[in-house]
Amino acid sequence: MKLAEGFARDVGCRADLLWRCDLVDGAQTPAWVEFVATAGFSSVPGSSRLGVAVLEDPSSGHRIVAVLRTGRLQIRLDAMTPKPARVQQARELFDRLRALGSQSERSPAEAR
């Protein structure tokens, strides 16, 4: 459930709030969402009606929108994030998600 290397401003990004990354294997998106939800992100209810899952980092309010059928991920920084801090916070969240993706590939024993 690894994330691809690419990380860039997403379509419609306004003032560095929307960022795009992708799972290498889109078919694994539901499992990835489940895994990330056990790693400190909370699931936003009701979002799956559109075929997406939305996860929220409770400490920052930043969200990750995951397209269940394709593996597209969109990082949506909280709208109140100060502009000068946005790029760095997006990058940090992406790095965290990448680390989680790598962690999910390891066996439970390795992960310990």
Added chain:
Amino acid sequence: MANTIDSARLHLSEHQFDFLAGSPVVVHCHHFNLFWDQTMDDALGEEVGRRIRTHASHKASYKFLRGLVDEVGATSPVERLRLAATVFSAMGHGKLHLAVGRSGGLVRGEQLHYGFGWSEKYGGRLSRSEPADAFATGFSAAATEVAYNLDPGSRRATEERCIVDGSAGCSIRVSGTDAEPILPLGVDPQSAKEVLPPPFDGLHEDQIAPIVSGLREFLSGVAGDDRGVIEAFGVLVTAHLADYYNHSANDVLDIIAKDKPAGVQAFRALLLEAGTACAFHTFGGVLASPEWEGLVGPPTGDPLEVVIGCVALARALGFGRWAIEEFAPDERLVMTSPGTYESVFSRLISANAAEGPGGIFVGAGIGIMQLAHGVGWKPRANIDSELYLNLARNNPWTVTQESSFAAGDVLDRIVVTRR
């Protein structure tokens, strides 16, 4: 309180109109909302434009809030002011702290949609001294009047501070006035039902219907968060009073028709441009969003698929039952509707319906053809201002409105062709 507000919703499914407490409601994003206000200001200048927009909000908000307090049975001023602030936030307009008595007072605003949206979109690149929150300003005056059972127009409101000029927050002063009373007219469900013709199908209904259904189910659960902000499809979204847009356009049109009749056509061209911008930014932004990808799949770039998506979006957002009468890729688009949120207002409310603005439906025809043929959707589209301006400079499309419901025809019908 949210459940109480929900009970005041009404959906006219056959015509794809939504009402809240008897007032028509449409969904628009901050890109369009800012563009719309700018359109009014472009026509008459910032000072008059702001006055018109505030007045439009005052009228639309008074009718809306009066209907809301009656519908939910809010009787005391405290209940009514709390209800007004709650619904304002639920609709994605930010937070209002209505510290107002019978004679007025000060209203503090946080994350007000227009000021906040402007700062997000243009802050750091453009400077602005004129306050941006005319809608919140008119709403504050109306909320005070409704809370204390005062005559509409007996209070005025002025935004004294706005974050667009670097202020820390927004504040609005409400006070008494001897100005002329206002007439809080607007469309209501019953009169809309009476005047609208029976709905009719267009092409590709089997593909449009499930998209509309999915989008509507999603939108029914969308409301402002604890800051009064709705973020969906990657934009700031509002559920907005359709009467606000319609009053502002009609009032501007009235002034121009009276003072500078030669400028009417120029204003109509501005409204058409607003419709094109709406289609490009709102429809295009949604088509490129993860939510759309989840519901429908990634856009393939097939022009028909884009047209179908845009028509479905217009219906889901409460614009009316737009339909595809004819589509020839790269050549021609004919769209119809038994009425739109603009043309129903013009027919029912405007003094001179034949001259009604009707810009969104007409201008959107061009925007939809630009999205269908001028945007590279693969590997991914870049729906931004730069592309919008490029497409506008080299626009190969022209639109004609062949039937106007506002002017007394049986439907709205537009034809888009190459120049």
